Amino acid sequence: MDGSLMTLHYDVSPTDFTRAGEASSDVKNKLKQLGVSPQVIRKVAIAMYEGEINMVIHAQGGHITVDILPTMIRMELKDVGPGIEDVERAMQAGYSTAPDNIRSLGFGAGMGLPNMKKYSDTMQIDTVLGVGTTVTMTVDL
Amino acid sequence: MTLNQLIRSDIFTLRNAGDDTERAITVPFCCDLLSIAMSRAPSGCAWVTVMANMNTLAVASLSDAACVILAEGTCFDDAALAKAKTQGIAVFETGLPVFEAALKVHDLMGQTGQA
Ligand SMILES: Nc1ncnc2c1ncn2[C@@H]1O[C@H](COP(=O)(O)OP(=O)(O)OP(=O)(O)O)[C@@H](O)[C@H]1O
Ligand SMILES: [Mg+2]
Numbered sequence: 001m002d003g004s005l006m007t008l009h010y011d012v013s014p015t016d017f018t019r020a021g022e023a024s025s026d027v028k029n030k031l032k033q034l035g036v037s038p039q040v041i042r043k044v045a046i047a048m049y050e051g052e053i054n055m056v057i058h059a060q061g062g063h064i065t066v067d068i069l070p071t072m073i074r075m076e077l078k079d080v081g082p083g084i085e086d087v088e089r090a091m092q093a094g095y096s097t098a099p100d101n102i103r104s105l106g107f108g109a110g111m112g113l114p115n116m117k118k119y120s121d122t123m124q125i126d127t128v129l130g131v132g133t134t135v136t137m138t139v140d141l
Numbered sequence: 142m143t144l145n146q147l148i149r150s151d152i153f154t155l156r157n158a159g160d161d162t163e164r165a166i167t168v169p170f171c172c173d174l175l176s177i178a179m180s181r182a183p184s185g186c187a188w189v190t191v192m193a194n195m196n197t198l199a200v201a202s203l204s205d206a207a208c209v210i211l212a213e214g215t216c217f218d219d220a221a222l223a224k225a226k227t228q229g230i231a232v233f234e235t236g237l238p239v240f241e242a243a244l245k246v247h248d249l250m251g252q253t254g255q256a
Contacts, residue, residue, distance in 0.1 A: 018220065021199030025228075028203060038184075038205075045203040046179055053176075053196075106192040111176035118180065 004067040006030075012052055012079075014061030017105070023064050024049040034068070036141065043119040043139045044073050050112040051077040051135050057102050058082070059133060072121070073139045083129040091117065142166050142253040144207055144231055147187065152245050153210055153233035156222060160229030166207045166250065169243035175200050182206055189243045191215045201230055208233060212242045 008030065010023035028045045048064070055062045059081020067074040084090050091113050098108035117123050120137035127133040145162040148155055167185035172178040173192045182188055182204040190197060193215040201209050208231035211217065216234050217225065225232045235242050 018195040018224075021196065021203065024203055025199065042184070042205070049179060049199065049203050050176060105194055105196055106173055106175040106190075107196070109174040109176045111174070111180065115176055115180045 004069055006034075006068040008066040008068075010064040010066075012055045012061045012064060012077075014056065014059075017056065020053050020056045021049055024052050027066055031068075031073070036073075040073070040139060040141055044075070047116045047119040047123075047137050047139065048075050048077075050115045051075070051137070053107065054112055054135075055079045055081070057098060057107060062132070071141055073141065075120075075137045075139075076134065077136075078132065078134045080132040083131055083133055084125065084127045085129060087125050087127060142250045146253050147208070147233075147246065147249065148231075150249055152249065153235040153242070156217070156232040156234055157225045157230065159208065159225075159231030162231070164207055166246065169246040169250075170206070171239050171243050179204055187243075187246045189239050189246070191239065193217050193221070195221050195224060197221075198224055198228060198230055202228055207231065210235060210242055210246070212237055212239045 013019055024045055028041055031041045059079035062079030065076045089095055093114045094110040096108045096110035121140045123137045125135050144164050165185055166187050168183055170182050170186035171189045173190050175196055179200050184205040185207045187208050187210055188201055188206040189210045189212050191213045193211050210233045212235055214236045
């Protein structure tokens with residue numbers, strides 16, 4: 001993206017549950033090295049982790065691009081999963097379609113998307129059924 | 142109270158001491174649903190949970206918990222423990238129920254001063 005001071009790319013593996021969260025951890029560490037404030041890092045880490053996990057649980061993985069811009073961090077999470085049928089409903093706290101095997105791992109509170117909304121400064125969801133979902137979030141510096 | 146003081150108290154079984162044993166424990170925190178823990182766990186908390194898997198570690202690290210206390214006799218498998226070691230996350234285990242484990246942390250904080 002134009003004006004980006006640094007761009008980071010991550011492939012999110014569709015199958016390897018144990019690695020889910022690694023992209024978010026890496027971004028957290030990089031922002032720490034860059035001297036970004038702990039409050040901003042926390043917002044980015046929470047928002048991105050929830051998005052990353054959703055790509056693994058609800059889609060078949062995908063690609064994350066993080067742009068560090070002069071005034072904000074911009075995250076684009078793009079998957080080629082099933083898409084979200086009713087975004088408004090999906091955004092509601094407590095709404096989850098996570099299956100039992102996923103719930104037994106501690107997911108499925110239906111709080112991921114609400115967390116993303118709460119901890120980002122802007123959030124946009126572009127989704128097409130059967131094609132995929134792209135979530136774009138920014139966090140101001 | 143520092144992490145070191147919790148380690149030395151021997152209340153829980155230490156599985157990994159983590160990177161920074163001098164860091165302060167701010168408050169005990171109990172939750173098993175990861176996306177709630179993610180947004181609610183206070184920085185520096187002693188996170189008590191029965192959810193023992195890799196994702197617990199990711200949430201602990203991203204929310205900046207001081208340590209993870211696995212309650213009710215739950216434990217990490219070897220792979221998760223190895224990850225806790227590489228990521229420098231402090232991990233304890235205990236057979237105590239969640240509330241009692243958190244209460245022990247709370248009581249010890251009262252005795253040692255709130256660091
Ligand atoms: N990338 C995605 N592709 C397809 N569906 C999605 C995607 N992200 C979210 N959803 C849908 O939106 C619902 C709500 O998502 P949200 O992250 O809030 O909760 P959850 O993932 O089910 O549980 P939690 O995040 O609390 O562990 C999901 O259950 C799923 O149906
Ligand atoms: Mg989710």
